[in-house]
Amino acid sequence: MSPKLTAKGAATRQRIIEGAAAEIRARGVAVTTLDDVRARTRTSKSQLFHYFPDGKEELLLAVARFEADQVLEVQQPQLGRLTSWAAWQRWRDTVVSHYDSRGQHCPLNVLISQLGRATPGAQAVVSELLRRWQDEIEAGIRHLQEAGEVSADLDAERTSAALLAGIQGGVVVMLSTGRIDHLEAALDVGIANLRASGNRH
Amino acid sequence: MSPKLTAKGAATRQRIIEGAAAEIRARGVAVTTLDDVRARTRTSKSQLFHYFPDGKEELLLAVARFEADQVLEVQQPQLGRLTSWAAWQRWRDTVVSHYDSRGQHCPLNVLISQLGRATPGAQAVVSELLRRWQDEIEAGIRHLQEAGEVSADLDAERTSAALLAGIQGGVVVMLSTGRIDHLEAALDVGIANLRASGNRH
Structure with missing residues (x-):
């Protein structure tokens, strides 16, 4: 800008x-x-x-940045407040119901495809979105570690990367098949494993 | 055919x-x-x-089916033999090194985009690939449950769906950003959680 x-x-x-x-x-x-x-x-x-x-390309990139912001926006305020198991569940429900209601259309995916997935501009938009998304999840995990609900031994960065990958995959499977159960499984299994880690010693 | x-x-x-x-x-x-x-x-x-x-469309669909077979083929024989933790680790390494060496190009993804992700033909190819892939992972989990290495309480179907989602997401992140660490995290965290389930009680 x-x-x-x-x-x-x-x-x-x-x-x-x-x-x-x-x-x-x-x-x-x-x-x-x-x-x-x-x-x-x-x-x-x-x-x-x-x-x-620079014309249409520059406008499309700005629109992609806007749509990337929307991806995080629809998960708020839940994503920014992952401070209890109830909060994690509310976030999980928000993500699932958002993608379920939207169906097989992803405005950001359409724009990234149009710009060219491998172009520097598109890569920068996607990388920044993933970075911010993962940071929010990681902050939630660290919060629960401090509260003693999640094992202190758990690698918060790696675990948040894995959970984010599961969400991306769940959305991609939904865009490709119309089925939302992989997204649900990724979130439910990811959260259950976080909880289980807190019950270990 | x-x-x-x-x-x-x-x-x-x-x-x-x-x-x-x-x-x-x-x-x-x-x-x-x-x-x-x-x-x-x-x-x-x-x-x-x-x-x-029916011309080019029919040929492209047949090529997509062939490329979908290749996606599973490059994971064999490891994917079909997930019968020990060492075997899971070999499969994990095979998947990571395959995608790492191939870089940001996915022949199947290119074909599915060309056919139109939401067309019935493309959806059928992707759905069948995911079904077969998940079945192999699920068989591996059940094998370890029978061997007492993974908790019998664990839902093998849901857990395999979550792990598959993580792999899909890891690959998509790599195609979009060039980084493979989300794929590695999805596999490593998924396998570690399977192992941890066997150590509970």
Whole structure:
């Protein structure tokens, strides 16, 4: 993001990103043009060029960043408060019901595919999302370790990486088959193993 | 597959599929034409039409099925023999080194994206692959339960679903970021939790 944006400029830029995200969610990324985005957000060509001088690619990357934020946003406040087993269960239910209701469509996945999964921009968006997501899970594990609910011997970083992998895999299986039971199994087994570690000595 | 194929016909069909798979791996699915496949496999237009009357889509689906078989094949014989902790470790190493050496390219993922992830044909290929993969893991867990190495209370089906989800997620993270540590964490934490279950009570 340009450091020169005024508060009003940042708001306009954000309005364009959210309008583009809505257009892409409604109509698909392949058919959405910059003119569609301009029409929906009531912006001129020069405004769009001002905020996204590199054109559609730059806008798509900004929309991908926005959709990545949404992935974490829909898990809040539960994900940020994994401080008891009841809280972990509420987070688990939030994740499952979110993906269950959304079905086989993932706006972020669509954008990453369009940008090219292996491009530096797409990789940066995905890497940052995974980093933030894992940090939240890891903080929850450490909280329960401090409370004596999870074994202090457990490697919180590695365990949160494994749980995050299970969630990603569960979502991918759902996108590919329509079935949500792998996502449920990954969360339930992961949480059960955390609990079991606290009962060992 | 047509039930009318002779042994020679089945061999020719298989030769076309494997040639198409090699062509697609080498040059990409988007640019590979039926003429490229004919040239590589030395088959005539009428032969190709005989074995794949519905054209490129039908051939791509057959190639996807072949690549799905390869996903399991590269894990053998380890995946089919999960009968000791040493065997689980060998399988874990096989999976990690396979994906590590292959890097950010997954022939099956490319084909499924091209066919359309939500199409019935693509879903059927992925669903069958996941079913067979999970069955092998589940058989390994049951074997260790019978040997008293894994808790008899453990739900083998759900635990194998969770481990499979972790592997899928680990691979997806690698395809998206180039990092293999989520795949390693999913396997290591999953296997460690199986072992820990046997040490409880």
